[in-house]
Amino acid sequence: DSGVTQTPKHLITATGQRVTLRCSPRSGDLSVYWYQQSLDQGLQFLIQYYNGEERAKGNILERFSAQQFPDLHSELNLSSLELGDSALYFCASKGPGYGYTFGSGTRLTVV
Amino acid sequence: LAKTTQPISMDSYEGQEVNITCSHNNIATNDYITWYQQFPSQGPRFIIQGYKTKVTNEVASLFIPADRKSSTLSLPRVSLSDTAVYYCLVGDRGYSTLTFGKGTMLLVSP
Secondary structure, three states: OOOOEEEOOEEEEOOOOOEEEEEEOOOOOOEEEEEEEOOOOOEEEEEEEEOOEEEEEOOOOOOEEEEEOOOOOEEEEEOOOOHHHOEEEEEEEEOOOOOOEEOOOEEEEEO | OOOOEOOOEEEEEOOOOEEEEEEOOOOOOOOEEEEEEEOOOOOOEEEEEEOOEEEEOOOOEEEEOOOOOEEEEEEOOOOHHHOEEEEEEEEOOOOOOOOOOOOEEEEEEO
């Protein structure tokens, strides 16, 4: 157990639908990062939050959004889903010092 | 962020020492070198981090020459369970984002 909790572990949904992925960071970590990993792409950075504020944006589609709540957990919202959105979605958290801690991911399958 | 280059894949046998080299010619003064390991369908796992010379922990060693333009991850006596993708990343120890390359796919055979 890395200390970063992601739910759900698996999600199967239809095209056009909307889903929410949840991440609870390691205790004390203020920063949360979301990554997408599909078979033909590596780990792609989506978005970062630090203590509730958006800190950096990567290749995140407009159909995707995220937020970090006062208790520091984060949610990634994916809407108008397409087949190509099928991927593993990872959340990572970081505190002071070195090393990012990744969760075990949410596998999203869009059918 | 400094770009890194590492071999796409490497093969080894159980019990051998594996050295994976990463080049990072544009590393900045305040950058550290960090290696992560990723198994299929799992999140990357921090292995080791260093700034210069040599760092060793219970799973690996990291060798960094004086010019810091490259680094070598050394895995002693690998086992089948070390089969994974290994990523080399360069960045400061703040909260900047991680940019993953393709990594090195290490295949350990019996």
